[in-house]
Amino acid sequence: MLSIKNLTVSIEGKEILKNFNLEVKEGEVHAIMGPNGSGKSTLASAIAGREDYDVSEGEIIYKGKNILEMPVEDRAREGIFLGFQYPVEIPGVSMTNFMRTALNEIYKYKGKEPLSAGAFLKLMEEKKELVEIHDKLANRSVNQGFSGGEKKKNEIFQMAMIDPDLAILDETDSGLDIDALRIVANGVNALKRANNSFVVITHYQRLLDYIVPDVVHVLYNGRIVKSGPKELALELEEKGYDWIKNEIAG
Amino acid sequence: MEENESNKIIDEVTQTEYKYGFTSDVEMDMAKIGLTEETVRFISAKKNEPQFMLDFRLKAFEKWKTMKQPEWAHLDIPPIDFQEIIYYAAPKKKKELASLEEVDPELLETFDKLGISLDEQKKLSGVAVDAVFDSVSVKTTFQKTLHEKGIIFCSFSEAVQNHPELVKKYLASVVPIGDNYYAALNSAVFSDGSFCYIPKGVKCPMELSTYFRINTANTGQFERTLIIADEDSYVSYMEGCTAPQRDENQLHAAVVEIVAMKNAEVKYSTVQNWYPGNKEGKGGIYNFVTKRGICKGANAKISWTQVETGSAITWKYPSCILKGDNSVAEFYSVAVTNNHQQADTGSKMIHIGKNTKSTIISKGISAGKSQNSYRGLVQVNKFAENSRNFSQCDSLLLGDKCGAHTFPYIKVENTTAVVEHEATTSKISDDQLFYCNQRGIDMESAIGLIVNGYAKEVLNKLPMEFAVEAQKLLSISLEGSVG
Numbered sequence: 001m002l003s004i005k006n007l008t009v010s011i012e013g014k015e016i017l018k019n020f021n022l023e024v025k026e027g028e029v030h031a032i033m034g035p036n037g038s039g040k041s042t043l044a045s046a047i048a049g050r051e052d053y054d055v056s057e058g059e060i061i062y063k064g065k066n067i068l069e070m071p072v073e074d075r076a077r078e079g080i081f082l083g084f085q086y087p088v089e090i091p092g093v094s095m096t097n098f099m100r101t102a103l104n105e106i107y108k109y110k111g112k113e114p115l116s117a118g119a120f121l122k123l124m125e126e127k128k129e130l131v132e133i134h135d136k137l138a139n140r141s142v143n144q145g146f147s148g149g150e151k152k153k154n155e156i157f158q159m160a161m162i163d164p165d166l167a168i169l170d171e172t173d174s175g176l177d178i179d180a181l182r183i184v185a186n187g188v189n190a191l192k193r194a195n196n197s198f199v200v201i202t203h204y205q206r207l208l209d210y211i212v213p214d215v216v217h218v219l220y221n222g223r224i225v226k227s228g229p230k231e232l233a234l235e236l237e238e239k240g241y242d243w244i245k246n247e248i249a250g
Numbered sequence: 251m252e253e254n255e256s257n258k259i260i261d262e263v264t265q266t267e268y269k270y271g272f273t274s275d276v277e278m279d280m281a282k283i284g285l286t287e288e289t290v291r292f293i294s295a296k297k298n299e300p301q302f303m304l305d306f307r308l309k310a311f312e313k314w315k316t317m318k319q320p321e322w323a324h325l326d327i328p329p330i331d332f333q334e335i336i337y338y339a340a341p342k343k344k345k346e347l348a349s350l351e352e353v354d355p356e357l358l359e360t361f362d363k364l365g366i367s368l369d370e371q372k373k374l375s376g377v378a379v380d381a382v383f384d385s386v387s388v389k390t391t392f393q394k395t396l397h398e399k400g401i402i403f404c405s406f407s408e409a410v411q412n413h414p415e416l417v418k419k420y421l422a423s424v425v426p427i428g429d430n431y432y433a434a435l436n437s438a439v440f441s442d443g444s445f446c447y448i449p450k451g452v453k454c455p456m457e458l459s460t461y462f463r464i465n466t467a468n469t470g471q472f473e474r475t476l477i478i479a480d481e482d483s484y485v486s487y488m489e490g491c492t493a494p495q496r497d498e499n500q501l502h503a504a505v506v507e508i509v510a511m512k513n514a515e516v517k518y519s520t521v522q523n524w525y526p527g528n529k530e531g532k533g534g535i536y537n538f539v540t541k542r543g544i545c546k547g548a549n550a551k552i553s554w555t556q557v558e559t560g561s562a563i564t565w566k567y568p569s570c571i572l573k574g575d576n577s578v579a580e581f582y583s584v585a586v587t588n589n590h591q592q593a594d595t596g597s598k599m600i601h602i603g604k605n606t607k608s609t610i611i612s613k614g615i616s617a618g619k620s621q622n623s624y625r626g627l628v629q630v631n632k633f634a635e636n637s638r639n640f641s642q643c644d645s646l647l648l649g650d651k652c653g654a655h656t657f658p659y660i661k662v663e664n665t666t667a668v669v670e671h672e673a674t675t676s677k678i679s680d681d682q683l684f685y686c687n688q689r690g691i692d693m694e695s696a697i698g699l700i701v702n703g704y705a706k707e708v709l710n711k712l713p714m715e716f717a718v719e720a721q722k723l724l725s726i727s728l729e730g731s732v733g
Contacts, residue, residue, distance in 0.1 A: 072688055073690050076689060082688050087685070088685045093699050093703035101691055101695060
């Protein structure tokens with residue numbers, strides 16, 4: 001699904017990821033943990049293709065294709081979804097209009113017929129249910145006036161609507177209370193298929209109580225310094241990131 | 251021999267007719283270049299106007315000669331030689347094209363993006379339309395309905411001929427001859443326009459638009475519109491269209507006057523999409539418009555809604571005089587400037603009556619190297635007890651080479667008045683664009699979405715059929731402005 005090789009990424013001349021490597025297979029859930037400033041969000045942005053992130057070396061292979069030259073919207077249409085850490089507000093643009101536009105463009109790219117208005121609204125209702133959004137989300141402007149929890153639920157809702165092949169969730173759990181956390185995690189679990197993959201970026205272990213990863217990676221200083229089974233997350237929680245830092249220093 | 255003779259006569263007659271008929275028409279139907287008293291008399295005579303109209307025009311001309319072009323606007327207007335303009339030319343028939351293949355492909359592309367039907371496209375670009383699709387029959391039905399209600403909706407010239415008493419009574423009653431330089435010019439030389447009268451107690455059952463006026467002649471560069479809504483009446487009026495409009499006349503100076511009597515309501519919507527010039531700022535229309543309405547009686551209501559995307563230079567301040575007690579006035583505006591366009595637009599709300607209420611919502615969008623200014627005056631006179639105004643002026647910037655400016659003037663002479671002014675300036679952020687892109691929405695669609703969201707409050711005020719087209723128009727106007 002995703003194969004990142006020797007990736008070096010800089011922002012404004014500063015190297016954030018250095019010779020980064022990651023291999024995610026179909027049907028797998030990978031968790032990426034690490035202290036602040038280790039490069040977690042940079043990784044997410046680089047995969048999504050954000051402009052200010054200069055890739056000086058390496059490649060990102062997605063479904064067998066190097067996507068480094070592919071514009072952001074085409075990566076999205078190819079099935080890469082990014083759940084944002086800080087979802088942005090777009091005043092005056094209703095969620096319905098936003099999602100309709102997005103789905104239409106994605107379907108067009110794939111050569112599929114766009115959904116009829118009725119089918120679209122039905123899909124929206126269904127997916128709202130999944131993330132337990134009960135209000136009239138449809139008429140609200142994108143993320144405007146949403147609480148922190150609502151914004152994150154809204155990310156999962158959009159993911160459910162788009163049904164991507166590769167979802168990268170960038171600290172979707174941060175700032176969530178335990179109920180919201182459960183809802184977000186349930187949403188993710190419900191969307192798991194045999195042929196899609198998740199990369200869950202998180203600072204804390206607690207999300208992984210709900211979303212069980214196949215592999216846990218520890219990102220430190222721009223590269224993965226340790227990978228292991230899900231128990232690694234618990235170990236990290238217990239010993240803290242200093243344990244890793246010391247291990248590297250030692 | 252006889253046959254030959256008759257052929258000869260026929261030849262002579264037809265050729266003679268051809269010769270004189272044709273050439274004399276050309277001579278007679280165009281005024282001499284420049285503006286003199288003779289020009290004004292020529293126009294009036296040409297239109298077979300009654301004496302009062304000639305007097306009106308001459309008075310305006312005398313006034314205009316004493317005036318100067320205003321220079322206070324935040325606009326860089328190239329010098330205009332008013333003696334180099336032809337002030338009257340009979341409506342020319344547009345050159346008819348055989349098929350859409352002869353039309354500028356760029357224009358067709360825009361039509362497609364606007365979702366304009368093929369037949370409509372043909373009509374707009376001057377392609378001969380199949381008789382079945384000719385809208386004359388639609389228009390006739392339309393006129394019949396209006397007639398039954400006693401509504402007068404016709405060209406200004408027809409109104410002068412058929413309803414001189416109404417024209418005499420209301421013409422220049424809202425925008426006086428000497429109101430400003432361009433209004434004086436328009437008063438002297440206006441060629442045609444629209445006239446609308448809604449009788450007492452009548453609610454006009456459909457949106458009125460010039461599209462449905464029989465004899466829609468090319469009204470030319472000096473257009474005059476007069477709308478009178480008598481007591482307890484209602485009308486919604488639409489001007490312009492979203493299709494790109496080109497015109498060989500660079501200078502346009504229109505005047506629109508609205509009179510709303512007691513309990514009457516007038517909604518006036520405009521979509522202005524005149525040719526803005528090319529990307530380097532060459533060409534394009536200069537649009538100097540005076541629009542004003544008066545809420546003459548108690549509880550009258552006037553609302554202006556405008557979507558301005560065209561013209562190289564826009565100078566336009568649709569205004570309201572709130573004379574009747576409890577009268578209400580609204581101004582909703584979206585003004586888009588891109589490339590080298592300049593716009594100085596806004597509104598004036600003059601509160602005279604008691605408990606009068608006005609609202610100004612202005613949304614400026616600047617891109618490219620354009621300059622976009624809001625200029626507004628809220629004036630509360632001495633006896634306008636408990637008057638209220640709320641103004642909100644927002645500017646949205648795309649890129650860093652454009653300018654957005656706000657010039658609000660507030661003049662309050664009554665201590666019970668409440669006047670509020672809010673202003674914001676924002677940019678489309680990279681975060682917003684990235685967010686949209688990441689959901690599969692490309693740059694242009696993303697800008698379209700964000701801009702339409704920003705302008706939603708105003709677009710919602712447009713009549714339904716206008717609103718949908720206006721949304722697409724906003725996106726198209728900003729194409730290529732980011733990235």
